[in-house]
Amino acid sequence: MTEVIDAAALRKHIGRLTAFGPRHRDDSRAVSAALDHITGCLAGYGYEVVREPYGDAPHEVNLLAERAGTAMAPVLEIGAHWDSVAGSPGADDNASGVAGLLELARICAAEPAAPRTVRFCFFGGEEHDPGPCNGSRAHVARLDATRADVEGIIVLEMIGYRDLRPGSQTFPDADGQADLDLTRLHRADFIAAVGNVEAAAYLAAIGDGGAAQVPPLPVVAVPLPSDHEANGARSDHQPYWASGRLGVMVTDTAEFRNPHYHQPTDTLDTLDLDFAAQVTQAVADAMRTLAHRPAE
Numbered sequence: 611m612t613e614v615i616d617a618a619a620l621r622k623h624i625g626r627l628t629a630f631g632p633r634h635r636d637d638s639r640a641v642s643a644a645l646d647h648i649t650g651c652l653a654g655y656g657y658e659v660v661r662e663p664y665g666d667a668p669h670e671v672n673l674l675a676e677r678a679g680t681a682m683a684p685v686l687e688i689g690a691h692w693d694s695v696a697g698s699p700g701a702d703d704n705a706s707g708v709a710g711l712l713e714l715a716r717i718c719a720a721e722p723a724a725p726r727t728v729r730f731c732f733f734g735g736e737e738h739d740p741g742p743c744n745g746s747r748a749h750v751a752r753l754d755a756t757r758a759d760v761e762g763i764i765v766l767e768m769i770g771y772r773d774l775r776p777g778s779q780t781f782p783d784a785d786g787q788a789d790l791d792l793t794r795l796h797r798a799d800f801i802a803a804v805g806n807v808e809a810a811a812y813l814a815a816i817g818d819g820g821a822a823q824v825p826p827l828p829v830v831a832v833p834l835p836s837d838h839e840a841n842g843a844r845s846d847h848q849p850y851w852a853s854g855r856l857g858v859m860v861t862d863t864a865e866f867r868n869p870h871y872h873q874p875t876d877t878l879d880t881l882d883l884d885f886a887a888q889v890t891q892a893v894a895d896a897m898r899t900l901a902h903r904p905a906e
């Protein structure tokens with residue numbers, strides 16, 4: 611049986627997470643409420659949740675849950691950062707990604723196990739504290755230290771904002787857009803999949819997942835070199851690139867379309883949950899394809 615992503619469940623998760631307040635170290639009550647929400651949901655789906663602290667403070671923690679595969683093959687990770695900047699409820703950035711990741715974990719638990727293990731990673735500390743991606747950086751360092759057989763990651767980084775008006779999409783001045791036809795992309799109705807060139811199979815699987823939606827979800831694949839340091843490297847996939855692994859960021863392009871980016875106005879009512887559900891469903895299709903892919 612194939613499970614389907616539930617837009618109402620995404621709305622519920624984002625509503626809960628944003629109601630706690632900014633998921634930032636300045637608000638330990640919101641941090642622990644958010645961590646409890648994620649842990650409780652995962653436990654309810656049948657997962658054993660692993661806390662991965664990377665410091666002594668209460669906010670310095672990743673939460674991990676995995677669905678064991680049936681074969682010996684490199685692990686596929688799927689991630690999202692649960693923290694947000696001070697002063698912002700972080701509905702799009704990144705309660706939307708956390709909600710999508712919880713739904714992916716739910717359907718993965720409800721379906722027969724695939725050959726590959728799939729691990730769901732809820733990272734802390736993606737926002738600058740003071741440097742970026744503290745949680746994912748520590749997680750990848752642990753993978754390297756233990757020679758863990760992890761192939762790569764798909765990161766959900768803001769998946770809830772869409773604007774169908776012409777001219778609603780903007781772009782950085784010169785950043786990995788050499789092959790993009792910008793006249794076609796002036797409308798903020800697509801999702802971007804930014805990956806290192808080695809992650810071509812991940813990008814293709816997400817593109818296929820988008821094409822399978824009704825109506826089709828436009829997916830713009832942006833392959834970049836692993837040493838890219840500009841906008842395309844701005845999330846938890848970057849430490850995977852740096853460690854020689856595969857990494858893809860699935861994103862609505864943040865401030866290049868969403869005027870509420872890092873603002874107090876990044877609220878649930880500005881999001882398009884049908885869009886978020888389509889994006890999550892496309893990633894769910896990719897997750898199934900990649901988890902059944904034989905080891906190379």
Ligand SMILES: [Zn+2]
Nearest residue numbers: 703704736767
């Ligand atoms: Zn973010």
